[in-house]
Amino acid sequence: MRLFDFSLKLNGFEIDKAKKVLADIQGKTESDFKDYIEEQKKLILQHHLNYNPFYKTFGKAIDIENWNSIPIMTKRHLQQPIEKRLSQGYSTNNVYINKTSGSSGDPFIFAKDKWCHAMTWAQIMDRFSWYNIDFNSSKQARFYGIPLDRKGYTKERIKDLFSNRYRFSVFNLSDDAFDKVLYKFKAISFEFINGYTSPIVQFAKFLKRKNIVLKEICPSLKVCIVTSEMLFDLDRKLIKSQFGVPIVNEYGASELDLIAFETPNGDWRVNSDTLYIEIIDEKDKVLPYGEEGRVIITSLYNKAHPFIRYDIGDIGSLTLDSSERLPKLNSLLGRTNDIVILPSGKKAAGLTFYYITKSVIENDSNISEFVIEQATLDQFIITYASKTPLTDQKKSVITKEIEKYLEPNLSITFKRVDVLKRTKAGKLKQFISSL
Template sequence: MIGLADLSLEWLGFPLQKAQKDLQQFERELTENAAEYQRKKAAEILEFHLRNNSYYRAIFEKSRATDFQNAPVLTKTDFQQPLANRLSAGFTTKNVYVNKTSGSSGEPFIFAKDKYCHALTWAYIKQQFGAHGIDFNRDLQARFYGIPLEGLPKLKEEVKDSLMHRRRFPVFDLSDKVLETYLARFQKSAFAYLNGYTSSLLLFAKFLAKKGVVLKDVCSTLKAVFTTSEMLFESDRQFMERAFGVPIVNEYGASELDLIAFENPSGVWKINQATLLVEILNERNEVLPYGEAGKIVITALYNRAHPFIRYDIGDNGILDFDQQTQTLFLKQLTGRTNDIAVLPSGKTTPGLTFYYVTKSIIQDQAKVKEFVIKQTNTNSFTIEYVASEPLSETEKAEIVAANERYLESGLHFTFEQKTALERSRSGKLKQFSVAF
């Protein structure tokens, strides 16, 4: 029997049942020959947009490309023009799914998916969550996300939450007083899973640990916690699993595309090969072999409304392949392309390196709830943190020494204690940023 969550999508014109059946066929083709399936679908979507999308055709012809292998790599700036200019023939803003990226990269834009493509996205999401025992039509979700504060945008999110069995836990104020009310909701409702930004869920886990509460003990229906949108460090995973009392499952996705990688029950960050083609490229846009780090470039294999062909999502990562299980997986997500720190010596390093090194010192200080690092000059960094009491001079010195030991000497750090950290409009927390 089809549930309300599925029906709501069908009523809105998204052919979910067809997408679910088609997805099963795609999976069979992938099992038979994944490389051939992806080569064929990539060629088909390229051909479609060359015939039906004048915007993309102009970019392709200007690059003098001849096929998919040398097709131009698109970036977010390529899409910062009116959506109507970017839609394929036969599609308008009235007959597609329209949304906006979160803007966490600093380059937000409006995008579109045709309704079949968006239905495929939901079919794949349902499949992946289902592998962990989650049924969107039945199970209640505790959703730790942001939400528009007023007007029609807020109303739309509230309606979607109701239809999708979601209860919203806004992340803009995560003070102990607010988290106390969140805990009370778990004591009264049969939540099956939590889904939200890593930093927000980690903050809730720290609150639970401070109270000596394991969430599963007060909400016995809990099955899993799903983290998204921000880095999940292994030490944080282990901490959250103790605080929540259930497995932590990490996902990596993009609203304009689909789920990109999702942890399966075996703990492998499996790449979505059914609806996406994921490549790792170097600075010359050459495909790198498995095991080497580079920029993540993605092709949406079924979006006919809007061309996401060899689209540089702005992240860096490493792909690998398990011969035994024949699984392509994301071995490592190394941070955003625009979060690279350039040091006085000329050395470049992922900004999250600073965060990770600092975290190795701070995580033993229970008084620090969360922190971010901002590079304010080539050799200057500011650490903003929320804590029950200020860091001591000794603790600050340990943090500086650790960063200099792992990176280079001569770096200058300032520390600013805050009552709350600045989050994006969507509620995400950016652990490292370049602010000059």
């Protein structure tokens, strides 16, 4: 029995039909695909201008024939009651409702109509099939957050049961907890791992300390798919060596869809089937392939709630050889609000700052995790979890490396803690700006 498909149908999501529609989209010729995108863009725009009171007000100056006349929508525009943002014919009783994690600093509740959500799942299942993963039969080891209240906890555990997955807590990353995780991998024939990058990295470090390759104790394991947090090259190498399977990078947003997924060839393929992606500059001008800017996304199927030219809050670029049909992500630098602003006026992506420090800190196996906070223009706090404190020599090396890549005369403070604070969803926010 295809239990996962059945659970989707039970909740009103026509997954079989969605799979067929997705296959038709993917089977289109180059010219037919371009026509499909243009038609779908106009259809979703016209729908919300006609039937969504919130969007009518938001987009009152839109010229239906000029896509660039559409204003950029941000998360802050959507921070009002969900009932005020739904299209006519939709209510909280007949849509899929969820909320964003708030990792961008602007959490909100969102909605998808049931057909849109079915298309989302068709897209996800299609991408995972590249690695011979079938949600109906492949057992998933899931490293995600989980609500700690009784009702929320029970609901997620039931969903896990129907989704053929076992969830590991990301709130306890101690060796004792990982010993229990390891036991489960010995007892259960997991086919894939899916979850937040940082706890998976910590599990890989645990395996390295134990001199264990996960594939050797769980031979059924095929692939590890990381999501929601940045995957650095050093971490990818570590996970791959300790898990013994391919590591796949996923980029998505709960309010939208799966945005990009790494192919077996190593390309980061953007979802152009159900989304329309643009990269724009600070003046909202669309940038050519290869140039970095804000990631703007249009959901082509969500009739319940508008996500049209929606600024997801990330900075990225598409490869020079991208096309409308096969766009590929070249870089993803992180959140637009995660920018380092230095006393000289120089700017840098926060994760670039994190990466500089990471290459130095993590040569010391004593450090398990760390985060960086910019308190003022010239003051930075590095909070780290470790068995023993950093030596003055190590602190000096880190400080010099930061100044080498950024600029001199910065104040770097080190703060040691037992456990780093995660978001309510269980994510680790690696760089925080308090400016």
